Amino acid sequence: MTIELQRKPGADSDVVTLTCDRVEAGCYELEDLDPADLADVPAGQACTEIYGGPEKVTIKGTIRGTAVDTVLTRTDGCEIKRYEAFKPVLDALPYSQP
Numbered sequence: 001m002t003i004e005l006q007r008k009p010g011a012d013s014d015v016v017t018l019t020c021d022r023v024e025a026g027c028y029e030l031e032d033l034d035p036a037d038l039a040d041v042p043a044g045q046a047c048t049e050i051y052g053g054p055e056k057v058t059i060k061g062t063i064r065g066t067a068v069d070t071v072l073t074r075t076d077g078c079e080i081k082r083y084e085a086f087k088p089v090l091d092a093l094p095y096s097q098p
Helices: 027-031 077-092
Strands: 002-006 014-017 053-063 066-074
Touching: 002 077, 027 077, 053 077, 066 077
Parallel strands: none
Antiparallel strands: 002 014, 002 053, 053 066
């Protein structure tokens, strides 16, 4: 799985490749994550208009057999919920300083 975190628009991204067939930071936290929590917000979904920050996370790979290819942001309440579901994994990664 490749995780790319961009903390500010236009800033360089940190990229981590997470391979959980060996002990690696972030893998334990991934076990508690339901891949459905990362599903795209359905079109037309009502979301609170709360801005949580400029962070942007691109995730590509597989979580327990489920393919994941998504972008997480903090642009509104729905997106913040998705971002927060993945935050324990980000917090465990070596580069993460949220």
